[in-house]
Amino acid sequence: MQEEHHHFCHRTSSGVGVSDNAPSEFSECKPTTNDSISSPPSSSDLLEGQESPVFSYISNLSPIKPDKAAPIAQGFPGINSPPLVIRSPQININSQQTFLRRPQFPGSSDVGLSGQDENFEASVTVAEESGKSSSHLSSGLGICPDKTFVSKNSPPEKASCPQGSADDYWTEIVIMDGGDSSSENLTPKNPGDIFQSQTDLLDSKGSVDNSEEKYDNRKDEMNMETSPAILVQAEEPVEPNEKSGDGNMPPDICTKIEPKTSVDHAPDNHHGGHLKAEDAGSGHKFVGSTSQLESLQIAEECGSCRENARGPCTQAVENKMQDHSPKVHGISRRLQFEDAQSKIMANIAFGNSSGSAGYPRSPVSPSDSEVLESTSLKKPASRCNRLLENMTLPKFSPQNSGAYSVKAPKRSGIDLHLNTSVNSSMKSAERDTFDGQGKKSISIMSHHLHKNCSISSNVVEDVSVSSDDSRHDTHASIAASFATSLSPYGMKPFYEAVLKPIEFQAYPSHKRMSNSETSDNYEDFGQSSLKNKRKKTLDDGESYGCKHCNCKKTKCLKLYCDCFAAGIYCAEPCACEGCFNRPEYEDTVFETRQQIESRNALAFAPKIVQHIPEPPTNIFxxxxxxxxxxxxxxxxxxxxKKSKCLKKYCECYQADVGCSDGCRCEACENFYGQKGDYGKTKVLVSKSDSSGTLDSSFDMGLEMVASKDGLLQKELYNPHNMIPLTPSFQCSNHGKGGSKAWFSSGRHLPSPESAITSIAPYGMSLGQATNPDNHNMILETNREIMDLVSFNQDLGYANGHSVNQFSPRCDAPSNTGHLTALPNSQGCANNSSAQMFPGNCHVSSTSSLRWRSSPITTSTNFGESKLHEAVDFDGGPYRIMDDDIPEILKETPRPPNAVNVSSPNKKRVSLPHGRGTELGSSSSARNCRKLVFQGVPSFPPFTPCGVSRGDSSQNAKYSQNSSCSN
DNA sequence: GAGTTTGAAACT
DNA sequence: CAGTTTCAAACTC
Structure with missing residues (x-):
């Protein structure tokens, strides 16, 4: 089952994978895939993506055109993103070329590079020896099927080639890295170039020796750079599979892909290698990340096993790969996240925020475009891809991040953006880290996630779960945070991004690695600490990753299951029985989710909505x-009826929110606000001058202050009190007086940095922060903040400027002023843009996952306004918290007015219309506005819309394009 | 840890 | 749409 599931949509939206998954496949996926593959035209998504200005733009930039055709054929299996195919070739080529060039890159990269190179060479050598490499390169097609076949059906093959497998795997990675490193000159996208590059690589060196050493070096490298390249490879292999499955893959694609694979995979393990790569890839829509993740894991395992003979290690790795197809996903996610982190780390190491220490590129440089392509390509991908993307916010995001990260050093522009988006949070973390703050930021992120989980239905928490490694954790957490912020409700994105990692187990957010740890991890990635850490986490019992469900009868496929409802995969902590809410059953999960959503579009929507007090003139x-x-x-x-809303039986209470008129509760005594008081609260707020974020009247003994400051005070005093919005942005604003548009309302935009620490001061004393309740609140706040930040970042991303501007810190608040909202049309045009952000673009999804944006894209987040307006019970506007926002809402194309979804309560939730405009990003679905930095050369694509879209995979289904289109 | 309570989700 | 049943979390002992 698991294997099949793995195959499913991701790898092969095409029939093969789907058929395999028969039980519960994503109907979407199949159609999508099929459409994309068999009938590209039919697959509006793909076509659209390609057609989209962005796509064309990108394509024009790079010679990849041939690939385009491929993309259709390709489509990531799971993801179905033809783009991937395109990407990989490009990336690979570049990577390869770059690989050769690495020396050029800054020392930071050098270290890894040197090692990589050697390894790479070795791997290459092996490939040559096997003689397959060349053949593979030349004739990828034949291989593709094999790979596919293998991946699905013959995990054992790996076992057959234990030795080679690991090495091969690494080899792949190395190559990828090279590509990444080479970022500067990404130009060579032509297949021929690729081949050449490969050939060069092969020729360049060759001695494969100690896989272990390689692993170490590679690990280091991986940590530092890589991800992009890896991503590419992984994707490639996957694509072939998918295609093969469909049988639609164009030879071209295969060829392109194969070269990599062939190169990557030693002859021996051709299959095995593929399997690995494929598994990783297949497991993920975002193959690349996956591959990295796997590689990382492998590396880890290998590291642990180093002492042991290679065979054992490889076997273990292989086994792991095989056995845990689900894990693979999880891993991949991790990898993605790791990629992001690695990027960050790399950037840090390089010292260039831009990530291009030595790579001065114009943001729009071809390389960037390439990057964009990779992303964009993915996005344009078929529905399935989109869905997947959406679903896998993390995937793309990670990939993006990863890709970007890898490239990051190279490219300032997009990479930065991506990094920014992804990294934005990351960066904050990074900065912090290096500054000593990193930990905080990271922890915050994780908290964020957790917070989401705990508070709202949203899911994020799990993200943290995964990793074996602290690194992973960190990454995961970060990713998760992104994910959470992004998509709470786009299932897949969410699942993949967040959930999968969870499987591996999350670390308690608390315990996430500190900076030192993180750094260490990066460096010592493979080392034993991982296990220990993991144990710790587990021991702590805080696996935030999951909800710890205990489902007995629902198989965790109903909303009864907290995990499922949150868009999270069940993890170890769960005591569920017959659980299908696992990566292995992704298809089933997705399908089920869809079914539920069909009944209630908002079923997975965030349950907690931000009420818009008063004239919603300006949220931000x-x-x-x-x-x-x-x-x-x-x-x-x-x-x-009986709990008086004073127990967790009450969802309102559980979410730390007051009851509203929409509640049907009896004898409400909700501590956070009683039914009847809600209106009062509003009044008070209004009176208080809006300073306030006053909640409903509380017994807290807090007194509202009419003055602006009152708000803070209240917050300070209110035990439960939600943490006040952070000032961080405000501060930044203060300093710069940046554009008020976005940041003026500093309160609303908490800086990531502000995170817990910052917040605590404002909202509460540290002691309070320590308080579980407060902690939760903080987390939540953080999450929100993160979302906001991400949003900002996204904007930054769009710019292609350095993250700094948008950095969570608000370092460059000035930018804000530059932001401008573009008409929807533009935004829509961006479908491709969405592509840019796999996670985002499509309108998809992050379903629960956070509808928001995929982590990857934090950028996605941008697009999506975190706040979504909805009609309040009272008829008043609500803002759906990003986390809470259902992907559907975001992405789903809706009547301008609103989507009216009848809630169980019979109340309708509608997205805000008019106001939506206010939030540039706000529901992309609605407005599809673009947020563009004036200064930035506009990439056609990037728009909030795309971002928002990307959030929900589901949305993608519904109509990513449509929404985007307008 | 087992059993009860509770209210949401699912079903009719 | 209302009522009932099912379910799993929350709670109690």
Whole structure:
């Protein structure tokens, strides 16, 4: 089953994978894939993506054109993103070329590079020896099927080639790295170039020796750089599989892909190698990341096993690969995240925020475009891809991040953006890290995630789960944070991004690695610490990754299951029985999810909605918008009869939100706000001058202060009180007086940095922060903040400028001013842009996952406004917290007015219309506005819309394009 | 840890 | 749409 599931949509949206998954496949996926593959035209998504200005733009930039055709054929199996195919070739080529060039790169890369090179060479050599490499390169097609076949059916093959497998795997990675490193000159996209590069590589060196050493070096390398390249490879292999499955793959594609694979895979393990790569890839829509992740894991394992003979190690790795197809996903996710982190790390190492220490590139440089292509390509991919992307926010995001990360050093522009998006949080972390703050930021991120989980239905928490390694954890957490922010509700993105990692187990957010740890991990990635850490986490029992469900009868495929409802895969901590909410059954999960959503579009939507106090004139912009956590309300309200809304039976109470008029509860005594008080609260708020984020009246003994400061005070004093919105942005604003548009309402935009630490001061004393409740609140706040940040980042991303501007820190608040909202049309045009951000673009999904944007894309986040307006119970506007926002809502093309979804309560939730505009990103679905930095050369694609879209995979289904289109 | 309570989700 | 059943979390002992 697992294997099949792995295959499913991801690898092969095409029939093969699907058929395999028969039980519960994503109907979407199949059609999508098929459409994309068999009938590209039919697959509007793919076509659109390609057609999209962005796509064309990108294509024009690079010679990859041939690939385009391929993309259709390719489509990532799972993801179905033809783009991937395109990407990989490009990337590979570049990577390869670059690989050769590495020396050029800054020392940071050098270290890894040197090692990589050697390894790479060795691997190459092996390939040559096997003689397959050349053949493979030349004739990828034949291989593709094999790979596919192998990946699905013959995991054992790996076992057959234990030795080679690991090496091969690494080899692949190395190559990839090379590609990444080479980022400067990415130009060579032509197949011929690729071949040449490969050939060169092969020729360049060759002595494969100690896999172990290689692993070490590679690990280091991986940590530092790589991810992009890896991503490419992974993707490639996967694609072939998918295609093969479909049988639609164009030879071209295969060829392109194969070269890599062939090169990567030693002859011996051709299959095995493929399997690995494929597994990773297949497991993920975002293959690359996956591959990295796997590689990382492998590396880890190998490291652990180093002492042991290679065979054992490789076998273990292989076994792992095979046995845990689900894990693979998880791993891949990790990898992705890791990639992002690695990027960050790399960037840090390089010292260039831009990530291009030595790579001065114009943001728009071809390389960038290439990068974009890779991303964009993916996005344009078929529905399945989109879905997957959406689903896998993390995937893309990670990939992106990864890709970018890898490239990051190279490219300032997109990479930066991507990095920014992804990294934005990351960067903050990085900065922190290096500054000593990193930990905080990271932890915050994780908290963020966790917070989401705990509070809202959203899922994020799990993200943290995964990793074996602290690194992973960190990455995961980060990714998760992104993911959470991004998509709470785009299932797949969410799942893949967040959930999968979870399987591996999350670390408690708390325990996430500190900076030192993180750094260490990067360096010592493979080393034993991982296990220990993991144990710790487990021991702590805080695996935030999952909800710890205990489902007995629902198989965790119903909303009864907290994990499922949150868009999280069940993890070890769960005591569920017959659980299908696992990566292995991704298809089933997705399908089920869809079914549920079909019944209730908002089923996975965030339950907690931000109520827009008053004239929603400016949520972000104007003074008016003072929405704060406190203003949150349960979307549907509760129906408590006996608990008086004072126990966790009450969803409102559980979410730390007050009851609203929408609640049907009886004898409400909700501590956070009672039914009848809600309106009062509003009034108070209004009176208070909006300073406030006053919640409903509380017994807290807090007193509202009419003055602006009152808000803070209240927050300070209120035990439960939601953490006030962070000032970080404000601060930044203060300093710069940046554009108020986005940041003016500093409160609303908490800086990532502000995170817990920052927040605590504002909102509460440290002691309070320590308080579980407060902690949660903080987390939540952080999450929100992160979302906001991400959003900002996204904007930055769009710019292609350095992350710095948008950095969570608000380092460059100035940028904000530059932001401008573009008409939807533009935004829509961006379908490709969405592509840019795999996660985002499509309108997809992050379903629960955070509809928001895929981590990858944090950028996605941008697109999606974190706040979504909806009609309140009272008829008042609500803002759906990003985390809470259902992907569907975001992505789903809706009537301009609103999507009216009847909630169980019978209340309708609609997306805000008019106001949506206010939030540039706000529902992409609605407005499809683009946020563009004036200064930035506009990439056609990047737009909030795309971002928002990307959030929900589901949305993608519904109509990513449509929404985007307008 | 087992059993009960509770309210959401699912079903009719 | 309302009522009932099912379910799993929350809670109690």
């Amino acid at each position: 912009l104007g003074d008016g918008g003072h929405f704060t956590p406190s203003s949150k309300r349960h979307k549907r309200g509760c129906s408590c």
